[in-house]
Amino acid sequence: MRIGELSRRTGVSVPTIKFYVREGLLPAGELTSPNQASYGETHVQRLRLIRALLDVGGLSVAGIRDVIVAVDDPERPVHKVLGVAANRIVPRYDRDPDAGIEEARKTVAELIAVRGWQASPDNPAGEALATALAALEDVGHGGFAEVLDAYADAAERVARADLEYVAHHVAREELVESVVVGTVLGDAIFGAMRRLAHVDASNHVFGRAT
Amino acid sequence: MRIGELSRRTGVSVPTIKFYVREGLLPAGELTSPNQASYGETHVQRLRLIRALLDVGGLSVAGIRDVIVAVDDPERPVHKVLGVAANRIVPRYDRDPDAGIEEARKTVAELIAVRGWQASPDNPAGEALATALAALEDVGHGGFAEVLDAYADAAERVARADLEYVAHHVAREELVESVVVGTVLGDAIFGAMRRLAHVDASNHVFGRAT
DNA sequence: GATAGCGGCTAGTACCACTATCCATACTTC
DNA sequence: GAAGTATGGATAGTGGTACTAGCCGCTATC
Numbered sequence: 001m002r003i004g005e006l007s008r009r010t011g012v013s014v015p016t017i018k019f020y021v022r023e024g025l026l027p028a029g030e031l032t033s034p035n036q037a038s039y040g041e042t043h044v045q046r047l048r049l050i051r052a053l054l055d056v057g058g059l060s061v062a063g064i065r066d067v068i069v070a071v072d073d074p075e076r077p078v079h080k081v082l083g084v085a086a087n088r089i090v091p092r093y094d095r096d097p098d099a100g101i102e103e104a105r106k107t108v109a110e111l112i113a114v115r116g117w118q119a120s121p122d123n124p125a126g127e128a129l130a131t132a133l134a135a136l137e138d139v140g141h142g143g144f145a146e147v148l149d150a151y152a153d154a155a156e157r158v159a160r161a162d163l164e165y166v167a168h169h170v171a172r173e174e175l176v177e178s179v180v181v182g183t184v185l186g187d188a189i190f191g192a193m194r195r196l197a198h199v200d201a202s203n204h205v206f207g208r209a210t
Numbered sequence: 211m212r213i214g215e216l217s218r219r220t221g222v223s224v225p226t227i228k229f230y231v232r233e234g235l236l237p238a239g240e241l242t243s244p245n246q247a248s249y250g251e252t253h254v255q256r257l258r259l260i261r262a263l264l265d266v267g268g269l270s271v272a273g274i275r276d277v278i279v280a281v282d283d284p285e286r287p288v289h290k291v292l293g294v295a296a297n298r299i300v301p302r303y304d305r306d307p308d309a310g311i312e313e314a315r316k317t318v319a320e321l322i323a324v325r326g327w328q329a330s331p332d333n334p335a336g337e338a339l340a341t342a343l344a345a346l347e348d349v350g351h352g353g354f355a356e357v358l359d360a361y362a363d364a365a366e367r368v369a370r371a372d373l374e375y376v377a378h379h380v381a382r383e384e385l386v387e388s389v390v391v392g393t394v395l396g397d398a399i400f401g402a403m404r405r406l407a408h409v410d411a412s413n414h415v416f417g418r419a420t
Numbered sequence: 421g422a423t424a425g426c427g428g429c430t431a432g433t434a435c436c437a438c439t440a441t442c443c444a445t446a447c448t449t450c
Numbered sequence: 451g452a453a454g455t456a457t458g459g460a461t462a463g464t465g466g467t468a469c470t471a472g473c474c475g476c477t478a479t480c
Contacts, residue, residue: 002478004425011306015470018427023468028427035427035476045350052345054468055303058268061468079416090405091398093265096221117410125405132398135262140255141391143375150371151396151403154364159407161360163415165353181351183405186361188301188342190404191397193361195300195335197369198393200327202292205373212447214456225439228458233437238458245445245458264437271437 003029006039010047017047024065025050049181057184063088071176078172085180090124093131104133107145115152162186213239216249220257227257234275235260259391267394273298281386288382295390300334303341314343317355325362372396 007014020026026046029037046068053059059067070076070084095101108130109121120126136144162182169175217224230236236256239247256278263269269277280286280294305311318340319331330336346354372392379385 002426013470014426016468018429019469022428031427033477036425036478037427048348048350052349055305056342056345058301082412086405090402091268095265112406115410117406118413119406119409123406123409125402125409129399129402129406132266132395132402135266136391136395136399138258139262139391140258141388141395143378144388144392144395147368147371147375148399150367151400152407154367155400155403155407157360157364157367158357158404159411161357162404162408163411165357167415168353178351178354181346181349182354183408185342185346185351185354186404187397187401189339189346189358190361190365190400192300192335192339192342193365194368194372194396194400195296195393196322196327196329196333196339197362197365198372199329199333199335200325201369201373203328205377212457223439224457226437228460229438232459241458243446246447246456247458 001039003037003039006043006047009044010051012047012051020047020050020061023061025061025068049177052181053184056188057089058188059088059184067180071173071180078176081176082179085176085183087124089180089183090128092124093128093135095131095134100134100137101130104130104137107133107148111148111152115156158186158190211249213247213249216253216257219254220261222257222261230257230260230271233271235271235278259387262391263394266398267299268398269298269394277390281383281390288386291386292389295386295393297334299390299393300338302334303338305341305344310344310347311340314340314347317343317358321358321362325366368396368400 001009003014003017006012007017012020017026021028026043029039029043031037050064053064053067054061067085067088070081073081076084105121105126108126112119112121112126121130133145136142166175166178166182169178211219213224213227216222217227220227222230227236231238236253239249239253241247260274263274263277264271277295277298280291283291315331315336318336322329322331322336331340343355346352376385376388376392379388
């Protein structure tokens with residue numbers, strides 16, 4: 001198919017497709033003559049992935065490129081690809097290291113220890129958690145830490161379900177892609193569900209609301 | 211205190227503080243002379259809230275303004291304020307209405323019915339959920355829907371904990387602020403925990419990884 | 421053989437979150 | 451009380467991001 005049809009089938013404009021190719025998010029079409037190229041189903045799939053990661057997942061174009069380059073590199077071992085993906089997916093908050101974040105890091109380390117999680121507290125997710133907890137403390141909602149256990153229970157439940165889903169995929173590309181998709185879209189899905197559950201819970205508590 | 215000290219105490223530069231005042235995120239200091247104003251603890255608090263919402267919560271300046279204006283308007287009933295907050299907090303994905311999203315909306319409505327949630331499926335959170343599910347379908351991971359039940363269990367657990375925390379706050383401003391903070395930072399916290407739990411779970415399944 | 425579409429290119433746009441600079445005045449320090 | 455720094459208020463500019471517009475020479479298609 002040619003670029004016009006690719007555009008129609010995905011709802012992405014032709015100039016934007018060209019832009020994604022330039023940015024390395026999408027492989028160029030196969031040239032059939034000096035100025036004519038043909039695109040296939042893989043391009044349609046890739047474009048849908050890009051749009052989902054951009055619109056729903058909130059990743060940046062640069063972040064998507066890093067993930068895609070890692071996924072497409074057959075030399076790279078799976079766990080390295082997942083590492084790159086994790087680094088791009090987890091938002092990086094920069095915060096000048098003060099007393100607050102050190103305290104929060106300790107909380108995170110304790111949580112991991114109590115839960116018996118096999119995870120190092122200084123990986124990006126642990127850092128992100130510490131930053132968020134420190135921010136909570138800063139805004140005077142340190143008491144929110146009370147609910148951390150409930151969050152951890154829920155996170156374990158979700159993570160188990162995620163892994164079960166991912167376990168169905170044996171092929172490398174499928175595995176990596178489902179981890180990326182699941183992580184990014186899973187956040188959006190869980191967030192939306194949490195808000196629905198809030199509405200329900202607050203209707204129970206306050207009678208009726210929005 | 212004067213603006214310089216406010217800046218030192220919050221780590222936000224003086225020009226940026228001026229910018230927030232112009233944008234209506236932060237009330238102006240109280241003028242003590244034509245070109246001298248004094249700021250108090252409320253300004254420190256408000257600035258910390260702004261930074262947390264921006265850096266960790268990922269809200270836009272315009273979104274924060276809408277939330278803050280609603281919170282600061284004493285005329286507005288609590289449930290309306292929470293509505294505004296929900297609308298700003300939940301990211302709005304625009305997607306041309308196609309067959310996919312209709313299907314996803316049905317899934318959402320069913321989920322709500324099965325769970326017995328007192329929530330309308332056409333509120334922003336329900337729409338966001340439908341969009342995310344449709345995106346999942348688009349990228350060929352429709353099978354992910356299998357795990358929705360686990361997600362819903364977890365969301366209920368988290369929402370219950372959130373409400374318990376919020377129930378401690380009786381004063382209106384405190385109530386609204388804790389809902390906003392809890393919703394926004396809670397997403398970040400849960401996301402980070404989910405990733406930690408993934409690391410743990412995948413260590414159990416695959417032996418060891420990143 | 422007209423005309424619409426194409427690949428490849430450079431340049432431009434709109435928005436966002438600041439940042440720089442300026443001015444007249446006020447506070448601070450010597 | 452002079453010198454130097456800080457302040458409030460204003461306008462203009464910056465750098466980053468995600469596109470978008472326009473052009474050229476060529477080609478598929480009717």
